[in-house]
Amino acid sequence: MKFHTTGKYDLVICDIDGCLSPESHAPINESALSKIAEHNRKAVQKHDRPMVTLCSGRPISFVEAMSRFIHNTLIPCIGENGVWLYHPDVNAFEMDPTITGEHLEVVHEASKLLRSKYHAEGVTQQPGKSAAVTLYHPNAEYLRSIVPDVKEELFRRDWPFRVSMTWFYINCDLHHVNKATGIKRLFASTGIDPSRTAAIGDTMSDKFMADSVGFFACPANAESEIKNSAGYVSPFEEIEGVIDILSQLNE
Ligand SMILES: [Mg+2]
Incomplete structure (x- = not known):
């Protein structure tokens, strides 16, 4: 699924915990999540902004559900820190083929x-x-x-x-599977140019994301060490930070 936009970026790969949902078990901010769904619907219709997909350590079924909440109908999302890709366009789950x-x-x-x-x-x-x-x-x-x-x-x-x-x-x-190997598989299956992608994360496990994309950003609540890898740190926390980062990327 090749996806190309008229903007600077084609894709934003977003961590879930501490970014789209609270790191704790607190309820998810569904009105903010619906803004990301609206962002993705417009991306599909107009190709004027990057699609938002997910890359998380969570089990792939949780990631699939979140991907559906944000109306990502096109781009694979990554679960279990790179073990799984879920392809929402064809409803297919794909484990990293190097796992024996x-x-x-x-x-x-x-x-x-x-x-x-x-x-x-x-x-x-x-x-x-x-x-x-x-x-x-x-x-x-x-x-x-x-x-x-x-x-x-x-x-x-x-x-x-x-x-x-x-x-x-x-x-x-x-050891041989991580968010970077998941993102590599995502790029291989979509043909998306890594330099036209951005990522959002909040902990050092997201360094693998930062090193795989053209631009990396953090919400305000991120660990101080991962903020060193960020080209932009939002003044807002968690999902409000993600929405702020998306608006910055589109300028
Ligand atoms: Mg996180």
């Missing part, structure tokens, strides 16, 4: 190991992940304190994981 049966077995083993180590402490695993393990605990400080231990457990078994902490989750992702 052996990788899936290692993920399953890691899930079992981490469950046995931390289940009694109240650590749960985010449901709906196919090739990654994401840990959650209501006390983010506790979760942060076990990151070194989680890394050690996985690394000493020589399992191919990258362990990273977002605001409230520990992500254990396959």
Whole structure:
């Protein structure tokens, strides 16, 4: 699905948590979300502004739902930090073809190991992940304190994981899959020119997005370290920041 606009950018790739929805479990600002849906409808009709698609660590079913809320009917969205592409034009899910049966077995083993180590402490695993393990605990400080231990457990078994902490989750992702490999697949399948794309993110896991596109921006609530990669930091938080960034990109 080739998409080209009369403006400077053809595509904006947006993170979800901390950008389109609150990082916490608070309700989503649906009136602001509907403005992004309107933006996308106009992009499809007039080709005068970039389409907005999604790139998230969330399970792909959550990303698919968000993609439908923002009326992205054309451009693949990325879930599970690059594991999945969902093609909304043909309703197709596509796992990264470099993920083998052996990788899936290692993920399953890691899930079992981490469950046995931390289940009694109240650590749960985010449901709906196919090739990654994401840990959650209501006390983010506790979760942060076990990151070194989680890394050690996985690394000493020589399992191919990258362990990273977002605001409230520990992500254990396959080492060779990340948001950049997902975006690369998106570009390959759409033919969109990377230099005519922008991305929006709020944590260091979005550095993979920043390094893949022509322009990167953050909402005000972003981690200070990722703001160093941004060409623009909105004075507004979360989705209000995204709406502000979209208006800046279109000028
Ligand atoms: Mg985020």
